[in-house]
Amino acid sequence: MRSSIVFPSLSILALALSGCGGGDSDSSSAMVSFSVADAPVDDVKAVWVTLESVTLTDTSDDTNSHTLVINNSDGDPEPLLINLKDYQDGAKKLIISDAEVALGDYNLTLNTYGCPQSANGTGSTNDCWVVENDDTIYPLKTPSNKLKLGSFSVSQEGTQAYTIDFNLRSALVNNGGGDNYNLKPHGITIVDNFTLGKISATVTDTLFNLADDTCTAGTGNALYLYQGWHSTSGILDVTLGDEFDPDVDTDIAEDVLMPYASKLVTTASESTPEGDVPVEYVFANLPEGNYTLAFSCSDAGYAQNGDPSNGDSAEYYDQITIANPTEQWVELSVSYDQTAAHAFDVSAL
Incomplete structure (x- = not known):
């Protein structure tokens, strides 16, 4: 499910902050x-x-x-x-x-x-x-x-x-x-x-009743973003993971991929005579490169940032099914000062 538009590949970041050091006083x-x-x-x-x-x-x-x-x-x-x-x-x-x-x-x-x-x-x-x-x-x-x-x-x-x-x-x-x-x-x-570039994703309510478990907007549905492309012949060769901290949850299979970012899908689409009006979600401040984006409609999992009273936490892998529906993932590329876009709806099924 790779986007047909291919942008420049991931650049090597020169991650710099302000200060002195890292060399003698005569250095540039x-x-x-x-x-x-x-x-x-x-x-x-x-x-x-x-x-x-x-x-x-x-x-x-x-x-x-x-x-x-x-x-x-x-x-x-x-x-x-x-x-x-x-x-x-x-x-x-x-x-x-x-x-x-x-x-x-x-x-x-x-x-x-x-x-x-x-x-x-x-x-x-x-x-x-x-x-x-x-x-x-x-x-x-x-x-x-x-x-x-x-x-x-x-x-x-x-x-x-x-x-x-x-x-x-x-x-x-x-x-x-x-x-x-x-x-x-x-x-x-x-x-x-x-x-830096952006990814814009839209989601329509029609997806919610097509997932493995019927769910509604605002009850654990999320978009998950991963760095890199991870498929062969249109089939994912990794397990897309929900939010977790590998320094805390150390007993996780090697093929589980940690998200770069995620967003909760909280707003229902506006209903009109023409159908659902999709809701836009934006991932900003993304380094240039390739990304995998997936939608998950998973009431059974906890897609928010954790409720310690019932054992859920963003620190631990909750094994949420991603993508759900299974076809709702896409590979995109991001380039500087550009926005890559994808619509999650029934057309992908």
Whole structure:
């Protein structure tokens, strides 16, 4: 089920953030800017987090690091409080602008402010908190106020811009006691703005009654996006997995593919005399390359970001059937500043 339009292949990302290091003082450098963005989470109204700084550490010498603080509009250091859900579907929040970075290889840590909780799981919600759909407010924790996001390279001179993209369906987890949330590095990626494109997917209600188990909009139906093409002669050669964290759920078969991103299908199509009006869902901030996109109408599985009271969690593989109906998957390619589109409806059956 491969799209007939083929775009350029996946580029190698030069994942860079602002800072100094990774070389001697005479090395060349680049001017780098950084923004944050969010892929929506389903069952909360707001995710407030305070960002303080970015730390870059030389990958060849962990004693060589440099921290860049976030400044206010007057140029003075000041932590930045933002609601991540305000920056979705391609919207971004600039946090560091035109910082000079020496060319080199770095590990990146995004430092938050006021996010750790006390030992009993409670804590202040003045700096980091989550608002659920029923307006209940819970503290939000990040590990030691640090999100360690892995390695990247500043590999060319000139001006570069990057986005720290939060996939909250993976990164935001309600803890086992249900009295606070954890924000984890899993599901947060760093992408070069000059390689970014989008995928637009539409879904019609007619699919819901054609799935293996009859289901309705808003009860566990989701779109799952995977990096790469994974089929031979039109047959998938992997198992498309739901959201899970391989560092937590370690007993998963090798052929289960972890999603790059996912979106809950929550809105029913508008009914008109001409038929269903499809609802659009957008995956933004995607690096150039090939992707597999699948629809799953699976009431039996839990397609949201987890309910600890019944054992469900985005950290664990729930074995949701993807795709469901089985024909509802497609292979697409994304190129810079372009939108690849696909319609999930009965025409694919």
